[in-house]
Amino acid sequence: MSPQARFEDGKDIHRLNSLPxxxxxxxxxxxxxxxxxRTSILSxxxxxxxxxxxxxxxxxxxxxxxxxxxxxxxxxxxxNRVLFARSRDTIDKFCLKFRQYVDIYHQIDGWLYYxxxxxxxxxxxxxxxxxxxxxxxxxxxxxxxxxxxxxxLELKLGRNFILEVPPTVRLPKLKVLHLEKVEFSDGxxxxxxxxxxSMLEELIVKYCVWEDVNKFTVSxxxxxxxxLRRLRSISHxxxxxxxxxxxxxxxxDFVAKNYSLLNLQSLVEALIDVEPEIFRFFYPTPSTDLxxxxxxxxxxxxxxxxxxxxxxxxxxxxxxxRIPKLDFxxxxxxxxxxxxxxxxxx
Numbered sequence: 255m256s257p258q259a260r261f262e263d264g265k266d267i268h269r270l271n272s273l274p275x276x277x278x279x280x281x282x283x284x285x286x287x288x289x290x291x292r293t294s295i296l297s298x299x300x301x302x303x304x305x306x307x308x309x310x311x312x313x314x315x316x317x318x319x320x321x322x323x324x325x326x327x328x329x330x331x332x333x334n335r336v337l338f339a340r341s342r343d344t345i346d347k348f349c350l351k352f353r354q355y356v357d358i359y360h361q362i363d364g365w366l367y368y369x370x371x372x373x374x375x376x377x378x379x380x381x382x383x384x385x386x387x388x389x390x391x392x393x394x395x396x397x398x399x400x401x402x403x404x405x406x407l408e409l410k411l412g413r414n415f416i417l418e419v420p421p422t423v424r425l426p427k428l429k430v431l432h433l434e435k436v437e438f439s440d441g442x443x444x445x446x447x448x449x450x451x452s453m454l455e456e457l458i459v460k461y462c463v464w465e466d467v468n469k470f471t472v473s474x475x476x477x478x479x480x481x482l483r484r485l486r487s488i489s490h491x492x493x494x495x496x497x498x499x500x501x502x503x504x505x506x507d508f509v510a511k512n513y514s515l516l517n518l519q520s521l522v523e524a525l526i527d528v529e530p531e532i533f534r535f536f537y538p539t540p541s542t543d544l545x546x547x548x549x550x551x552x553x554x555x556x557x558x559x560x561x562x563x564x565x566x567x568x569x570x571x572x573x574x575x576r577i578p579k580l581d582f583x584x585x586x587x588x589x590x591x592x593x594x595x596x597x598x599x600x
Contacts, residue, residue, distance in 0.1 A: 271299065283309035283347075287333055309347035310336070312365065330361060337368055345369050347376040366398070373403035375427075382412035399447070400424040408432040419443035423450040432458040441467030449473050460484060469494055470510075482507060489530075495555075503556065506565065509548060515555025524556050527565025527596075557585060561592040569597045 270278070283290070287310060312333050348369035350362060362381070369377060377398075398407075399420055405427050409417070416437050428451045438444045441464045448457065448471075456479040457472065463486045464470070470488065472480060473496040480497065481504040482488075493510040495503075498517040504525040528548070556562075 279307045283307040286311050286313045287329070287336060308345060309349075310345065310369075311349040311351070313349065313351040333365065337365070343372065345372045345374045347378075348374045349378040349380075351378070351380040352382070370397045370401050370404075374401070375403055376406040377401075377404060378408040378410075380408075380410040381415070396420050402426055404428050406430040406432075408434075409436055410434040411436050419447050421446075423447055425451050427453055429453055429455045430458075431456070433462055434458075434460040435462065437463040440464065441470065445471045445473070452476065455479065457481070458483075462486070467491055471495075472497065475499060478502070480504070505552075506567075510552075513548075513551025513555060515551065518555055519558065521556055521559050523561040523563075524559050525563040525565065526552070526556075527567045528552070529567040529571035554585060557587050558589055559587065560589050562587070562590060563594045564596065566596045566598045569595055 285293070290307065312329065314329055350365060352362065366379065402424065404425055407428060407430070409432070411417070412435060416439055418439055423446060431451065431454060444464055448454070451474065454474050454477055457477055458481040460483040465487070469492040470485065471494040473494070475497070476499055477497040478499050479502045480495070480500055483504070483506045485507055488510050489508040490511055492512040492514060494514040494516070495518070496516040499520055500518055501520055501522045502524070503521060506525070506527045509528045509530055
């Protein structure tokens with residue numbers, strides 16, 4: 255019998271209805287808010303199950319621009335009603351995704367405060383801020399950095415969005431921190447954020463901005479995985495990493511002004527894909543000073559690893575149209591058992 259025939263006979267619906275409420279709530283929690291609400295019409299039993307879910311996703315990214323204004327107005331009302339009707343005292347996961355947030359600034363901040371108040375464990379905030387409009391960061395940011403239950407935090411924000419980090423950060427359970435397109439008010443605040451997360455295991459930083467900083471520091475004794483991608487102004491800054499528990503390091507960026515890699519004795523695997531800030535076609539042969547800096551700081555700091563992956567940008571910058579010669583390194587990698595070098599031959 256075909257799946258369609260079984261569905262028409264009602265057998266699959268009966269099997270789904272036979273599941274416990276907890277499992278059904280877990281299944282529908284993966285749906286965006288508007289889709290989750292629609293499940294309430296499937297049967298009388300499902301009518302209020304959406305109010306018992308432990309995860310909520312409020313997302314406006316799936317609607318066409320022509321319907322955007324009306325849809326978002328309806329979404330706001332729907333979200334407020336759902337949050338008011340919830341019968342659970344806790345929130346495990348809360349996602350907010352909006353293409354524009356400047357005109358709904360206080361509404362989103364209220365939802366964020368609601369999630370933090372009910373002890374959210376996983377929080378994803380993905381917003382875009384319109385250029386030319388200067389608004390402060392979210393007022394609830396202070397509560398955000400003092401949430402005792404938060405385990406995973408993802409902030410993916412539009413440029414020109416300045417995030418204020420308070421003097422004291424209290425995130426005792428945070429294990430994963432993902433920052434993308436975040437602009438910090440100063441370099442000290444972001445370094446304070448990294449160092450004061452006492453249980454942090456994974457840190458991902460992409461396309462972030464902090465001005466007037468000579469040294470970008472990542473110092474954390476529990477950090478196991480670190481990903482740094484396209485940090486603005488890194489070529490004019492020193493990169494310092496002090497992470498004795500680090501096992502994986504990914505560095506996809508321009509070459510930093512200087513490197514200071516400390517206490518990386520636990521490092522096992524690294525992906526290095528760095529290139530000079532000046533495009534290689536203008537300077538097809540890297541300077542002696544640049545090679546010396548990569549050798550002395552970056553490569554020597556990770557020389558005890560077992561697996562090394564050199565990306566295309568590294569190969570193009572230091573090998574041109576050939577596989578780069580690594581004889582300029584001048585020291586051994588005694589534990590290396592795997593080496594991968596990407597190339598982009600035309």
